[in-house]
Amino acid sequence: MTVRTFTAPVALLTVFAALLATMYLGYASNTEKNLHDFPIALVNQDLGDTIDGTPTNIGAQITDALVAGIPADKVDLRVVGIASARAQLENGQVYGAIVIPSDFTKRLAILGAASVIPGDIERPVITVQSNPRIGPYTAGIMSRIADRALAQVQQTVGKNLADRVHATVGPEGSAQISGAARLAIADPIRIVDVPFRPMPDGAGQGLVAFFYTLILLLAGFTGAMIIHTLIDSVLGFTPTEYGPWFVHPPATGTSRLRTLLIKWAVIGAAAPILSAVFLGTAKLLGIPVTSPLLLWLYGTLAIIAVGFTALSVLATFGTAGLMINLVLFIVLGLPSSAATVPLEAVPTYIAALARFEPMHQIYLAVRAILLFDGRAEAGLAQGIWMTMIGLAVGATLGVAATFAYDHRGLHRTTDAPTSPNATRTPALAS
Template identity: 55%
Template sequence: MVLLPLGVLVLLTTLLGIMYLDYVADPEKNLHDFPIALVNRDLGDVADSETQQRVNFGDQISEGLRQRVPADKIDLRMLGINEAEQQMRLGQLYGAIIIPSDFSKRLSILGMGSVIPGDIQQPIITVQTNPRTGAYATQIALRISNEALTAVNKQVGEQLTERVNAQLTQQPGGPPAPELSGASRIVLAQPIQVITEEYYPLPSGSGQGLTAFFYALLLLLAGVVGAMVIHTMIDAQLGFVPTEYGPWYVHYPPTPISRFTTLLIKWGVFVVAANVIAGVFLLVGKLLDMPIDNPLALFLYSVLAMTAVGVTGLSTLAAIGSAGLLVNLILFIILGLPSSGGTVPIEATPRYFGWLAEFEPMHQVYLGVRSILYFDSSFQAGLSRGVWMALLGLAVGLVLGTVFTRFYDRKGLERSNILQD
């Protein structure tokens, strides 16, 4: 009475503590394969009008970024602007560093403008974030980009200052070379202006990219809790378990019905419930002014995801009884939430979370919901994987429940009290 529940509870909470604390303890230490694009559109500029020698500062900065960005943590992808934008639209990039086509030209003009009067424009590098991949992913992309660009900016500033000083001293037979003013030295020391902007900003009511995670969490909880409620209440109505209402105790006579038929009834009730719950969630979202551009797709996917989770949960309970509650809790909740990637990106968690994300239902549901809410229901943005994995989970649940209950029925293993027998 004491040791068994105590042991189960200790093991369960230990697993819970490891999964959830390891998930958030040090995301930057666990950073790996974090995708950021580097787009170099710089066309270069003529460094010497006599020799027509060209210089391309964009290539130098790209090389500097490749050296400074840790390859074991960041997946720095050298992409063209069109490919980078496509991957941003599909949620395959967390950010992009864009060097414009006139970067070298502006940098050269800045160097000349430090000693020659005239209007100049500071060269710009743009850091684009992808807010639809989540607020935490955006912060990581910004920090990595800013750290790398700060170091590169300092290096370019030193080179530009040396170049301007060399040009000033190369005036033989002429008047004394002018000296750089203090203001010019400050500008040349940090010549690059880094601009941060959001690519495809989220509309208001999106919770800074968290509504997809919490909507997916609602679907998962509805599936798990719904399976538990339907399993318990139908068993009570069929007389297999007692029901207590405060001081009142009810235990109906057992109904002569097979295990497989009982499971079919539970599956049917859950399918009906999934359609109703999906409509309720959609209505609540609309009442809260949550932007939902494709309500039909969200409704249909919600029904599919909840049905897959609920059917599998009911089959687990039918196969192993009350112990199925613990299995469902571990499978769908304890292992599912940290590996979902909805708050902290998978690339900022320990690598075994990435392995869990390959099959854990929460991650698949999150990808499907995120695609519908943030990426125009694009199949390439995760909806395809979300749908197929839900169908696979549903098939597994149907096969699991059918095989076990039919086996029990054929063996004559009726639902009865083994102590009384």
């Protein structure tokens, strides 16, 4: 026993704990402060009207006020037409939309006239559409942004409408305006908050896409760990313990590259079976799956990509590969997945990880298949291509590392040194 026996594990665990705290606590600690580039569509369909002999378009004025008032560094406000807004909502490219209808100015003018002339009063409407299929936390952020922005609009429009009504009827007429009319003038706009394409039954408010992503990634990640241990045991490279019993057959002398290929073959054979188990379980639990074949095929690809890469990391770095895989697939993956809190509401250093993190790519594809009708624009195309790129990178790493080790004669052996001057051959696991 040496001091290093105790200090090395403690130091490693301390660094690991610091990384966990930085990623997970920073991930959800202050979404309002971290908000950036949150995409929202703004649609002005208002045709305008003639008020007091002057052509007026209140919708255009509100649009300009929202563009000027909503912080550009926090919200990506896109002024678009209704068709473009719907397309971006359907593809998950915007997280909500604020829609001003075509009769907005006309209804506001009628509201002002009805306050002094007996008749029904109907307030003009602005619709706030959230996009719940993006994620369960996104709709709440969208509502808060819209509430704050439209509260100022409500106050400004109400004041302008009240001034115009009082100027029209004069001081004596103002006294005749009823209390109900005064309330309607002060709060002239009816804000309607509705979801765009509500979540289907059985979708768990969108969390089902996240958990399906998680089981695919864990199947590849933990599957690689299990296969790595069992194959190395069968080939005699590592001992196996069954309770108090210890088994260590003689090493077969299989090359590192061939050992890796055997492990890849096992995860490749298991992947379609595991994907089918996940799909069948989802159907039995009543989870809506509109494209089962596509989900099965992509699930198989994702498990193979994660499994191949995890096995390659183990073959390259040996025991240290266990920690590398844990950090790569889990510690960095969960906060940057965008499965609960959107990337636009997390610190930028976490959002940057989503460019390459496997969990985010898998989540985009799974969410597109389960909640966005398998649309390529909704993340399926990016998820597939990035998964294939990850598979290629992982396979290249594994082949290059194991071939190099074999070529240099760094064979896996448990033979003891034959003399005091002899050196032990490095025994990196594969």
